Amino acid sequence: MNLNFNQSLAKNYTSGPQIIRVLSEAWVKDNGYCPNCGTQPLADFANNKPVADFYCATCTEQYEL
Numbered sequence: 721m722n723l724n725f726n727q728s729l730a731k732n733y734t735s736g737p738q739i740i741r742v743l744s745e746a747w748v749k750d751n752g753y754c755p756n757c758g759t760q761p762l763a764d765f766a767n768n769k770p771v772a773d774f775y776c777a778t779c780t781e782q783y784e785l
């Protein structure tokens with residue numbers, strides 16, 4: 721598991737909340753796994769989906785970042 725953010729993803733952003741969103745979403749997409757069943761990686765919903773950010777394609781559990 722890589723514990724570092726890919727900071728090059730944030731170079732075009734100046735807003736703190738936008739920067740942490742971009743970095744953390746990319747990190748979970750690359751490194752996250754389903755705590756319920758262990759499946760890796762998690763799948764991401766389309767942006768701005770109101771219910772959750774990621775879901776497990778195996779057990780359908782949903783996760784908010």
Ligand SMILES: [Zn+2]
Binds near residue numbers: 755777779
């Ligand atoms: Zn799962």
